[in-house]
Amino acid sequence: MRTRRILAAVTAAAALAGLGLTGAATATAATAQGARSYVTPSECRQGGGTPAINEEGNYCKGGSHDGEKVD
Known part of the structure; x- marks a missing residue:
């Protein structure tokens, strides 16, 4: 039971980290396109x-x- 909770926590942390990296890449691309x-x-x-x-x-x-x- 404890192993499942740890695995769920690790999976959730990895998913949130992936979303953070995706957001940073999108922000960088938007800045480059917005330059005059x-x-x-x-x-x-x-x-x-x-x-x-x-x-x-x-x-x-x-x-x-x-x-x-x-x-």
Whole structure:
């Protein structure tokens, strides 16, 4: 009888731990998707790049924001 209670407690603890890990992974994925995908012309220049606004795609050329869309 005591063994069954211990086994039930271990199973419940493992199930709760699994739910906690799943929630943490979901929160990380939501944060990564919510990040903006553009920089301002000022941010592009501050990062050492040149905003190529008149060229197709409006991207930042060079610097730390190289290849990011300028908006």
